[in-house]
Amino acid sequence: MINAVGREIPDELLKDGKEVYQGKFYMNGKYVKKDSPRTKRYETPQESKVCKNIREASEKCGAHDGMTFSFHSDFRNGDYVASMVAKVLVEDMGLKDLTIAATSLGSAQDLIADYITKGKIVGIQTSGVRGRIGEVVSAGKLKTPAIIRSHGGRPRAIEAGEVHIDIAFLAASSADCYGNAKGTGGKNNCGSLGFAVPDSHYADHVVVITDTLLDFPSLPATISSIDVDCVCVVNSVGDPAKIASLEARMTDNPRELMMAENVAGIIAATPYFKTGYSFQTGVGGPSLAVTRFLEKHMVEKNITMGFALGGMSSAICKLQDKGLVKQLLDTQDFDKGAIEHLAAHPDHHEICTSQYANPANKGAYVNKLDFVVLAALEIDTHFNVNVITGSDGVLRGAPGGHPDTAAGSKCCIIVTPLVRGRMATVCKDVVTVTTPGDCVDVLVTDYGIAVNPLRSDLMECLDKAGISYVTIESLQEKAYSLVGTPDDLEWEDQVIAIVEARDGTILDVVRRIKPLQLD
């Protein structure tokens, strides 16, 4: 069946009520009966939940062949815990037919690629698919298609019972013996533990893994002891240098600076730019620079931000310290400065991914978002964005909060260079749709700006502000004129990944790329 972004979704995937994508607010107002965990009762006095090792905790929680276990990714590229646990389950305990439900997977979990190749891990549900896992999944080694969800789509799927977690193994920077856990107060701090919270509420069993055991009761805690079965103390939960990178350097690339200045100018030209407005951006490329140019407009017009949302960097924390941002709503921390700021600033708040972006709860924070500035691997003339597959068809990205913030915000701006090397970023059809075009409002490139025809109101704003824009087709043509028309990729039939829209409908599938024929 062809869905609302023109993608052919194989019929065999449309069972058990699964539907194809039908537009960004298709599920709005519909009711959902939530799933729930099956949990053990603890009535007697309890001294401690600390187990001697991960194996003991796994056995206490009934680890078994065919189970689904989960991890969170707030320790980012520095995470040791996912690999550590997978090794115990597969190598020490000899378990098989396992499914991993993670908030993201990347090079920190390269070991898991081996277990996929050996057929021990047969399913993956995740946002990010990077590193060796991306390669082996793309090569068709996983027994079932990977399911790729956004940061809001994941808690939605967990709450809907589409993924039921048998055991959640949750890394924590510190915890007490009863399981109260958080991302601060330890020797390896990640800051916000916002990715871990839905798992703690919906998994049948929860194991907290930490390297810093604090006195009971360690409060306030992000993970509550009432949701935790076991606590494991390990030597180290992660590599501090990779958990907490140093502050991202501000770009000095003149093209990136120009794009950032244009993004800030567009924001300032809309009616949403007024005191109390809300904003989200990332840390890559021109994003940090947007924050700097935005500051200029805010100071000039005497406007302050109500809240900044999503992943936090030092740049936005500094803006709060200057009094220009009232609240930070933080799902993850990108650098050391942001981690320390979360622990110190009373208006820097940790939120979980359900609060952040779940489209099936009673109002995620993305629904209150005015502006989001996002990157793209590709964007096509329908404004569909791809952030998951490279130009070679291999999985190497993550939707993250991209589709969620794009759908919820009043003004979603994609900022990307027109071409990258020999690749046209603006194209006729993206390899994989990860954010549907009906959620994307403006495209800013180094060769010009385009506005989604659905947003004539924004066109009027730009006209009034004297900001010129062109059609997205003209940008695509310019891109092709610079690097040539891209060759079509050649695919096998095998579906190796399903890209779910945030509401659970199917947005796209990724098929196995044909191996390069050397002749």
Place this chain on the structure above:
Amino acid sequence: MINAVGREIPDELLKDGKEVYQGKFYMNGKYVKKDSPRTKRYETPQESKVCKNIREASEKCGAHDGMTFSFHSDFRNGDYVASMVAKVLVEDMGLKDLTIAATSLGSAQDLIADYITKGKIVGIQTSGVRGRIGEVVSAGKLKTPAIIRSHGGRPRAIEAGEVHIDIAFLAASSADCYGNAKGTGGKNNCGSLGFAVPDSHYADHVVVITDTLLDFPSLPATISSIDVDCVCVVNSVGDPAKIASLEARMTDNPRELMMAENVAGIIAATPYFKTGYSFQTGVGGPSLAVTRFLEKHMVEKNITMGFALGGMSSAICKLQDKGLVKQLLDTQDFDKGAIEHLAAHPDHHEICTSQYANPANKGAYVNKLDFVVLAALEIDTHFNVNVITGSDGVLRGAPGGHPDTAAGSKCCIIVTPLVRGRMATVCKDVVTVTTPGDCVDVLVTDYGIAVNPLRSDLMECLDKAGISYVTIESLQEKAYSLVGTPDDLEWEDQVIAIVEARDGTILDVVRRIKPLQLD
């Protein structure tokens, strides 16, 4: 069927797997599949959830005949919201066959007694049954037996699906337009909103009712906006004088002081009394005085408390301010000083009733409790306690956290005068069992101390400390010698209330008391 506390439970109540009480840890280790709400999805940008009045909010949430709606009791005797909402549902909207699931009901809800009498409200599930509601329920006016649960038993029942809430109406001292709500920051503050949290998670619909609307986002919040459908702003959520009473006066009754001193002496004589120990007490009678005498022992022995649990009073807050208590874990606040202390002190933490006392989660704080000091209306020679029915058989009490802390703690001490007026507090058989005797360890009266024979270890501690004690039978005999043997109450067959043990089994039933015959 006769249960483990010797009470005859009518067979017709034992359906759908309902069991009789079989001992305090009967359910330990058993699994429970939790219930979950059926909730509405909100995908589109949302400006505000504020409704023009309670009726509009009720209609948006699908209020209907036969539904179950809920309230919390953190506004205590000053609550306006329960009556206000019941009036709208019954009088304005004409609804009928309604069931109220409240954390407690008392004289602040006297209006609801009228709706029971008129047959509009047909079911009540609560902890406290006091005031006119107690009278009309005792007189058999409610169509179905009231179900009485402890503070831990209530979230257990909600999570088990034994009570499914259609709409929770949650009073809050302050809230933002999106539903982030708390018990501080308003014009009528109640402090902890710990009673409201389970309802916010498990009700299909949630309406926050406040008299103080704060700027969005108002964080940190006790009730999260992701659980809230509607916000109503009313003139006043309660009577400040009754929400936040002035600090309870320390008793100067020499008998009460003596009992308090004895309680503190017993605590100090046990091995649990060491740095890091935990403690809970109430505010009535000698309880505050216990805290004062305990302070003396702590200072003398250089011992500090790890945490105090439950409802908080100024007395325990002051102990924390002196550095004698590390953490306060607060489900409700008894006075103005405690409310202000919660907002100001970083180690004074709000916890919900599931964290506090739910026997079916993965470890409530009561399971980590060393000592609890509790009052009683009656205690019998099997150490069974009654805190719900008066000597006339009329409902006028509340189990509250009594059965939960008694079961979870290592040492549960009941402190009560031997007689009250013409009534023997220590008796052969309590009118109603609300805390089973297997949870009660020590009884302190003004005529002597008794230790539960199950606790020979505690007897040894008292022997070693030179604290004398007697059998509970001798205390009962002394009581009867003072006030005479009580006449048996005369009951009708009609069961007017079911007292559930905290694990959901049936502990006792209350039958309709025979109306007084005037001849």
